[in-house]
Amino acid sequence: MTNDNIQIPTVAEMAAKGEAPEILFWVGCAGSFDDRYKAVTKAFVQILNNVGIKFAVLGPEETCTGDPARRAGNEFLYQMQAMANIQVLDGYGITKIVTACPHCFNTLKNEYPELGGNYEVIHHSELLQQLINDGKVGLKEGGTFKGRKITYHDSCFLGRANNVYEAPRKVLEVLDAELVEMKRCKTNGLCCGAGGAQMFKDAEPGKKEINVERTEEALGTGADTIAVGCPFCMTMMADGVKNKEKEADVKVKDLAELIAEAEGLL
Amino acid sequence: MIAQLAFLVVLGIFGFLIFRRIQRIKQNIHLGKSQEINDRKDERLKTMLLVAFGQKKMFKRLLPAFFHFLIYAGFILINIEVLEIVLDGLLGTHRLFAPFLGSFYTVLISFFEILAVLVILACVVFLIRRNIFKLDRFHKIEMKGWPTLDANLILVIETVLMLAILSMNAADQVLQTHGAEHYTQTGSFLISGFMVPMFENMSTSSLLILERSAWWFHIVGIFAFALYVTYSKHLHIFLAFPNTYYSRLEPKGKMGNMPEITNEVKLMLGMPADDSVAPPVEGMKFGAKDINDLTWKNLMDAYSCTECGRCTSECPANQTGKKLSPRKIMMDTRDRMEEVGDSLAKGGKGLEDGKSLLGDYVTKEEINACTSCNACVEACPVNISPLEIILQMRRYVAMEESGSPQSWNMMFQNVETNFAPWKFAPTDRFNWADELKSPNA
Numbered sequence: 001m002t003n004d005n006i007q008i009p010t011v012a013e014m015a016a017k018g019e020a021p022e023i024l025f026w027v028g029c030a031g032s033f034d035d036r037y038k039a040v041t042k043a044f045v046q047i048l049n050n051v052g053i054k055f056a057v058l059g060p061e062e063t064c065t066g067d068p069a070r071r072a073g074n075e076f077l078y079q080m081q082a083m084a085n086i087q088v089l090d091g092y093g094i095t096k097i098v099t100a101c102p103h104c105f106n107t108l109k110n111e112y113p114e115l116g117g118n119y120e121v122i123h124h125s126e127l128l129q130q131l132i133n134d135g136k137v138g139l140k141e142g143g144t145f146k147g148r149k150i151t152y153h154d155s156c157f158l159g160r161a162n163n164v165y166e167a168p169r170k171v172l173e174v175l176d177a178e179l180v181e182m183k184r185c186k187t188n189g190l191c192c193g194a195g196g197a198q199m200f201k202d203a204e205p206g207k208k209e210i211n212v213e214r215t216e217e218a219l220g221t222g223a224d225t226i227a228v229g230c231p232f233c234m235t236m237m238a239d240g241v242k243n244k245e246k247e248a249d250v251k252v253k254d255l256a257e258l259i260a261e262a263e264g265l266l
Numbered sequence: 267m268i269a270q271l272a273f274l275v276v277l278g279i280f281g282f283l284i285f286r287r288i289q290r291i292k293q294n295i296h297l298g299k300s301q302e303i304n305d306r307k308d309e310r311l312k313t314m315l316l317v318a319f320g321q322k323k324m325f326k327r328l329l330p331a332f333f334h335f336l337i338y339a340g341f342i343l344i345n346i347e348v349l350e351i352v353l354d355g356l357l358g359t360h361r362l363f364a365p366f367l368g369s370f371y372t373v374l375i376s377f378f379e380i381l382a383v384l385v386i387l388a389c390v391v392f393l394i395r396r397n398i399f400k401l402d403r404f405h406k407i408e409m410k411g412w413p414t415l416d417a418n419l420i421l422v423i424e425t426v427l428m429l430a431i432l433s434m435n436a437a438d439q440v441l442q443t444h445g446a447e448h449y450t451q452t453g454s455f456l457i458s459g460f461m462v463p464m465f466e467n468m469s470t471s472s473l474l475i476l477e478r479s480a481w482w483f484h485i486v487g488i489f490a491f492a493l494y495v496t497y498s499k500h501l502h503i504f505l506a507f508p509n510t511y512y513s514r515l516e517p518k519g520k521m522g523n524m525p526e527i528t529n530e531v532k533l534m535l536g537m538p539a540d541d542s543v544a545p546p547v548e549g550m551k552f553g554a555k556d557i558n559d560l561t562w563k564n565l566m567d568a569y570s571c572t573e574c575g576r577c578t579s580e581c582p583a584n585q586t587g588k589k590l591s592p593r594k595i596m597m598d599t600r601d602r603m604e605e606v607g608d609s610l611a612k613g614g615k616g617l618e619d620g621k622s623l624l625g626d627y628v629t630k631e632e633i634n635a636c637t638s639c640n641a642c643v644e645a646c647p648v649n650i651s652p653l654e655i656i657l658q659m660r661r662y663v664a665m666e667e668s669g670s671p672q673s674w675n676m677m678f679q680n681v682e683t684n685f686a687p688w689k690f691a692p693t694d695r696f697n698w699a700d701e702l703k704s705p706n707a
Contacts, residue, residue: 008699029686032695042702059696063685071638071657072674073553073664075524077681079531087535110520115528156639161519187644188326191582196638200687201673204635207587214582 006049010059011092021056023127024094026108028101029064030231036238037100037231043260044100044124050265051136055098061088065107072197079115082107086117100124100256102157102230103195109162123158125167125229125255132174139262145177150258151223152179153214153237154189155230168229171255175262180221190214194232215240219250226252273355273485280489287496291569294607297617298562303512313649314511323647327576330395333388337424340385341503347378347431351485361438364450376456379435382428383457389421389428396421403575406584408594413499413573420500427487434480436461437473444470502572506648509570512563513649518640521657524552553661556622557602560655567650568599577642577652583635590635592642592652598627599655624659633659634671 014021025048031041048055066081089097097119099105109121131137139145150172158164165186172179184190193203193210203209215237218226226241228234238252253261260266316322321338324331350363364371396404396417404417435458441449454462465473495501529539554560577592578584584591602623610616624633636656643651663669670678677687685692 003703003705006703008702010696027698029688029690032698033686033688033690038698038701041698045699045702057696057699059699060693062695063692064681064687066681068687069678069681070521071660072670072677073657073660073662074670074674074678075527075552075661075665076531077678079524079527080534081681081685083531083535083537106517106519110517111523114523156637156641157519160640160644162517188580188641190585191637191639191641193582193586193637196636197674197677198637200677201634201671203586204583204588204590204631206583206635210582210586210637213586 006046008045009056010061011056011094012059012061014056015092020093022054023096023098024089024092025055025057026097026099026101026104027057027062028099028104028231030235031100032062034231034235037234037254040100040231040234040254040256043254043266044256046260046265047128047131047137047256047263050263051131058088065104067103067107068197068200070107070111071195072200082112082115082117086112086115089117089119094119096120096122098122098124098127100229100231100254102155102161103232106157106161123162123164123167123229125158125171126164128171128255128259129167132171137174137259137263139174139176145175145225145258145262148177148225149180149221149223150175150177150225150227151182151218151221152185152227153182153192153218153233154185155228155233156189156191156195158229159189160187168227168255171259172227175258177225180223182217182221184217190217192230192233192236194236199232199235209240209243211236211240212243215244219244219246224250225258226250227255227258228252229255267358270356270358276486276489277352277355280493283493284496287493290607290611291496291501293610294603295562295565295569297558297603297606298560298565299558301561301563303563306515309515310511310513313513313515314507317513317647317649318506318510321647323645323649326645326647333391336381336384336388340381340388340428343381344378344385344431347375348485348488351481355485360448361450361452364452369453372453372455375435375452379432379455379457382431386425386428389425393418393421403579406575406578406591406593408591408597409573409575413597416498416500417573419494420498423487423491423494427484427491430480430484430487432458432461434477434484437465437477437480440465440468441470441473441477444473446470446474499571499573502570502648505566505570509566510649512566514651514654518643522654524661526550527552551662552665553663554655554658555624555662555666556617557599557606558617559662560599560623560658564651564655564658565599565603567652567655568596568603570648571596571600571650572648573597574647576645576647577650580641580645582637582639582641588632588635589629590632592656595628595632595652595655596650599623602627624662628659630663630669633663636660 011021011024027041030037063085064081065085066078070078097108102123105121105123108119128137152168152172154165169179191210192214218237226237228237234252234254241247241250241252321331321335324334353362354360367374395401435455438449439454439458439462442451495503525543529543532539551559557565573593575593581590581592606616609619633656638653640653643653680687680689684690
């Protein structure tokens with residue numbers, strides 16, 4: 001099987017043709033390299049293709065935003081990354097960015113302006129919500145999610161850090177599934193344990209892993225799908241489900257995957 | 267006349283001591299780095315009114331919010347009566363406001379008495395919650411010793427002060443029926459009216475002693491308590507207001523920039539540097555090792571903390587048994603500030619005493635455990651950010667000591683050489699596109 005008709009233009013290719021994208025899809029390192037999250041990148045690109053948005057990616061020109069370095073204390077490295085990225089983005093005249101990583105989202109949106117990089121930045125849940133509102137994304141009759149339970153795990157960098165709580169939930173509403181909230185949700189949501197560069201080291205000694213604590217809460221809702229909107233949350237929750245030996249019954253899925261699946265794109 | 271003089275002396279001593287203490291706290295806060303916060307004044311005022319005056323964030327937990335509100339309302343409103351007491355003390359009058367307000371005075375004092383009873387009720391509930399139900403967050407390791415005693419003392423003192431008001435009013439009413447000189451007829455007060463039978467059989471002279479003692483006890487008690495507050499976690503009753511006014515209004519996810527580094531990075535990348543930023547000077551530190559590396563706002567945060575522990579109870583690291591406790595970060599910052607301030611006042615070494623916040627108070631293990639999830643910041647009823655202090659210390663460890671955990675150093679290296687935090691070849695970054703186009707290739 002091939003998907004030859006899928007378009008994944010790079011900004012460089014577009015620029016060569018004298019064109020510019022409406023919106024840049026910032027893939028992020030996890031979306032580019034992590035096997036599990038690459039599936040999310042692909043699902044999102046298929047949705048973008050399906051609705052016909054004029055998007056582009058940086059492709060090989062994209063590099064780490066610097067977020068993990070910054071949270072771990074290495075401001076030099078963060079600023080080196082940020083400055084280099086801003087030069088590339090400004091070189092192409094990018095004005096609008098969408099990303100499926102809340103950490104990239106937060107850094108691009110809130111932290112690049114102080115270094116001279118000013119863009120309109122949205123999280124992919126917000127773009128999906130817009131597409132739903134515009135009637136461009138919707139569920140086909142008799143969706144596979146009807147009657148099933150989904151719980152949504154808030155990403156800290158999307159939720160508390162940037163007050164994006166509604167968009168992911170609006171996206172899930174389209175699935176016609178029953179959205180069951182965990183007790184700790186929205187502003188009180190419990191972290192998956194990976195933020196602040198924890199993704200890149202072992203946890204300090206304690207009595208429990210944070211992702212196990214959070215997964216137990218998610219499993220407690222009785223949902224068969226744990227929806228996430230962040231690559232780190234994805235890894236942590238999937239590991240948690242594995243730890244609880246529930247991977248046969250409970251799936252951890254990104255919002256874009258759920259939408260692509262519901263639209264029959266996968 | 268002697269009483270007036272005595273009162274003036276007491277008021278003078280109190281005024282002097284509290285002034286000196288306020289000066290000390292101001293000096294300590296100014297040990298921090300300067301940071302200009304004078305933008306968005308309307309938004310700041312609104313935040314202060316909602317969060318401090320309106321107690322908005324307290325109401326995330328309804329039951330404690332309700333009882334706390336009783337004490338808070340009592341504190342603010344009963345102060346009107348304290349004003350009368352102070353004026354009486356100075357002018358040698360008794361119940362100065364009574365003749366002006368007439369029967370409304372009786373209503374007003376009765377209302378204050380209801381508040382006093384509610385304050386006592388709330389204090390008792392809080393004492394039970396702390397000491398009998400032993401709520402988990404009040405018994406974390408950082409609460410051992412003085413912090414627990416401090417909390418209990420505050421609740422007991424507040425209860426005793428309220429009882430003094432009620433006794434004073436009850437004795438007053440009996441004296442009124444005895445026709446004692448100076449005792450203005452006010453009629454019966456709602457709560458202390460019920461206490462009258464306890465005092466009815468006493469002689470006028472004993473009642474006079476009792477009423478005066480309760481009066482003096484109450485007012486001197488209030489002065490002493492106000493002074494005590496400045497040494498205690500209870501300082502939040504004043505600092506909650508400025509601290510919420512100077513709240514961080516940016517999205518919580520945003521970390522503060524380091525302009526001194528921006529210039530160096532620009533020079534390294536061959537870009538024109540910003541002349542308005544002073545070049546790094548010899549001996550300048552990146553990040554925070556001690557309190558003087560933090561901003562004055564971080565230090566005001568520490569003085570505003572009332573050790574309620576909502577931050578710690580919401581912290582994912584603390585919940586899963588790690589050593590990190592955001593409340594401890596704030597308590598440590600305050601303790602270190604007091605230590606340095608005391609030392610400086612005595613002509614000691616101050617910051618140069620060989621100790622520092624990071625190392626002697628806070629350990630790397632604590633700051634490394636933070637997920638920067640902002641749960642502590644969200645939870646704080648007075649908008650304190652323990653996260654900002656943690657991240658500043660991480661900057662010190664990473665840039666001044668190169669002392670980050672080994673795995674983080676590896677991650678730094680990956681970002682530098684592969685432009686991703688994992689060890690993948692940069693040339694593979696776009697492979698996913700080919701995989702999507704030909705899934706089986």
